[in-house]
Amino acid sequence: MLNAVERTAATEKVIARFRNRPFGWDTRRTCIHLARAQARAMGHRPPSIPDFRSPRAARAALKTQGHETLAQLLDSLFPRIPPLAAWVGDLVIMGGGDDFDGIGIAVGGKIVGYHEDHLAEGVVNVVPTGPDPYIGAWRL
Numbered sequence: 239m240l241n242a243v244e245r246t247a248a249t250e251k252v253i254a255r256f257r258n259r260p261f262g263w264d265t266r267r268t269c270i271h272l273a274r275a276q277a278r279a280m281g282h283r284p285p286s287i288p289d290f291r292s293p294r295a296a297r298a299a300l301k302t303q304g305h306e307t308l309a310q311l312l313d314s315l316f317p318r319i320p321p322l323a324a325w326v327g328d329l330v331i332m333g334g335g336d337d338f339d340g341i342g343i344a345v346g347g348k349i350v351g352y353h354e355d356h357l358a359e360g361v362v363n364v365v366p367t368g369p370d371p372y373i374g375a376w377r378l
Contacts, residue, residue, distance in 0.1 A: 239281075240280060240281060240327075242325075242326065245280065245325065245326050245327040246326050246327070248276075248279040248280055248327060249276065249279070249326055249327040249343060249345060251279060252272070252275045252276045252279045252343070253343065253345070253350050253361060255275065256272050256275070256360055256361040257360045257361055258359065258360045259360040260357055260358045260359070260360055261352045261357035261358075261360070263290070263291050263292050263293065263295075263296070264291045264292075266287075267352075267360075268296070268352070269308075269334070269338075269340050269341040269342070269351055269352050270287055270296070270308070270341060271287060272341065272342075272343070272351060272352070272361065273312075273329050273341040273343075274287055276327065276329065276343050276378065277315070277316070277329075277378055279327075280327055280378040282315075282316070282378060284315055285303075285315075287299075288302065288303070293337070293338060296338070297338075307339065308331055308338070308339050308341060309331055309339065309373055309374045312329060312331070312341075312374070312376045313374075313376075315376075316329070316376035316377060316378060317376065317377050318374055318375070318376055318377075319375050319376065319377045320375065321372035321374065321375040323375070324344035324375045324377075325344065325377070326344060326345055326346050327343065327344065327345075327378055328343070328344045328375055328376060328377050328378050329341055329342070329343060329344070329375065329376045329378060330342050330343075330344055330349055330372055330374070330375045330376075331372070331373040331374050331375075332349070332364065332366060332371050332372055332373060333371070333373065334352075334354060339373055340352060340353075340354075340364075342364055344375070348363050348364075348365075349363070349364045349365075349366060350362070350363060350364065351364050
């Protein structure tokens with residue numbers, strides 16, 4: 239497992255790779271691609287992502303992997319933790335658009351990920367809202 243300095247450096251590299259690169263189903267710039275890049279940067283070997291180019295195809299790909307939700311997929315790969323216990327570089331899921339939840343990266347009290355109001359900007363700081371904004375979190 240990486241130490242705090244290594245986790246921060248690895249996370250910064252991944253975020254830099256996705257910043258200023260718009261969300262796109264057809265360009266493979268989605269939250270699952272962000273999550274896989276982060277997992278690899280943290281030393282994990284997650285499975286390849288099936289090729290999909292639309293929300294409908296992404297749902298079908300998830301189901302062919304045996305999962306109904308992104309949370310189930312992450313549960314099969316990493317240990318679940320309380321969202322407020324997330325370290326820099328861990329993954330979190332919050333509700334998202336297109337009937338999909340969104341995966342983001344914890345960065346010291348903030349979350350970085352794609353936000354439906356800022357898709358053209360690439361990954362941004364996402365502010366959790368509501369009484370229970372997190373669906374789950376996973377330790378990388």
